Structures are given as C-alpha cells and as structure tokens.
Amino acid sequence: MPELPEVETTRRGIHDHLLNAKVSELIVRNGRLRWPVPADLASLIGGQTINSIGRRAKYLLLGFKHGTLIIHLGMSGSLRILTEAYPAEKHDHIDLILDNGKRLRYHDPRRFGSWLWCDTPIDEHSLLKSLGPEPLSDAFDALALQQKIGQRRTAIKQLIMDNHVVVGVGNIYASESLFRAKIHPTRPGQSLSTAERLRLVAAIKETLHAAIAAGGSTLKDYVDSEGNHGYFMLNSYVYGRTGEPCRLCGSLINTLRQGQRATFYCNNCQL
16 A cells, blocks of 8 residues: 555655646546545536645645645555556546646556545545644654653554554554664553654654655555656565564564564564
8 A cells, every 4th residue: 555655756746747737627437436536526626727736644635726636545546647648548547637738647456545525624624634743744753752652552563553643654664663763563652761752753754754765665556656666665674574684683584463464673673
C-alpha cells in the first residue's frame, strides 16, 4: 500500500502539471472504487481551475474554489501524467483531462482507492478530522508524541503506525525509524524516556525524508507519476532483511509479527 513517502512523491510529480490548469473533462470508466465515485463529479469540476495540490496523510487534495477533490491510492493505485490520449488499459479507471493538453490517469487494479468530493472545510471531512499531526511538520515533536502516548502500554511500533498518534508512518517506515532511533519495536510506549522520544521523532523525520528523496518504496504495484519505482528499499537497514547481517553491527536481522504485520529489527542495536 502506498504510504506517505509514495503519496508525497506522487504529489510532487503531478504538482506543476496540474496547478492553475482548468479541467476540461472527467472520464470515469469504472466508478466502483472503495466508495463510488460521485455521479456528479464531472459536472462539479468541469471547467473549474485547480488552485492547489496538497496532501494530508495519505490523501491527495486537489483544491478548487468551491471544494476539494480527495484522492486516495488505496492498495494498488497510481496516478500518471499523460501528454497524449493513449488508449486506456484494463485498470485505467479515471482520466482527468486538462485544458493544457495533459491528462491525469488513475490506474488501480484492486479498486480500493477513492475519488471523493468535499464542499465543506477539508479538515472537517470524516476521513481527515481525527488524524494526528503530519510527521514532517513542526507540530510533530517529542512533546506531541508524549501527549499522544501518555501511559499507554501498547508496543511503540504499533503506536507510531496509529494515524491518531502521527500520520503516514507505515510498516516499512516504522521498522526503519525504530532502528535509526535504537528502540526495540516491542517496547511499551510509556517506557520511552525523553531522550528516546527525541531520537524517535528525529528518526521518523529522517526516514521519511530519505524515502521521499528515493521516490518511495516499491514492494509490488507502486509507481510514481512518471512510471518509476521507488528505490528506498535498496538501502533499508532492517525491513525485508531477515537473516542478513545488520549494516551497523553485523548481527543477524530478526523478524516478529505485530498486529498481523512483519516487524524487522536488530536485537543488538535496538534496546
């Protein structure tokens, strides 16, 4: 599933093509996504100018003067910028055609993504209003993390993957961040010291910045707006490296299951 780095990479890739462009047509070939594409979406945005291309957590936000188009890539979705009207393939469900001759094409084999319309303040939308702080913003710091964790005994990896604590830290980036912070993934949240919370916040920001710079991570389906795979995983410290030597100490990387997800860690480096 595309996580924050993949969605941010996509946002940056489409930004300059869409900003201040006018929508000339919306073609919906299959609107049966996670939630049905609104039947009137074409009339709502047709002839309207895209004023902003933002992101909140894993949601892309195309801002118009009268509302916001919310796009989620789901488990297998991707967005491509096309300069010609290439024939649509089997899973090319939506084309957003612009007056500059370009089109934004949505591809989603599993159809678990979404295209939704919001005509109220975006922060009040049901999908967004209860989300935690953005990890790359100043709002996410050691104090904010402590306020969210409190005295919770839940494992720290599960906590930083909780979108009510902080958004966008998916499974890959949680394992990598905890390694960089030298914190064992099973530690109860309440057990972290002030110094460890400071290290963890810094590690999350560092990991996500590195992932964005690498174009995200590709495990199966993800490609960016130009069709490129993310290559962050090529240099991962622990994720996907079970039985391989730790890049820092040489001990073998271990795996355990947490919340039905694989967790990768070094028993020697992470305490």
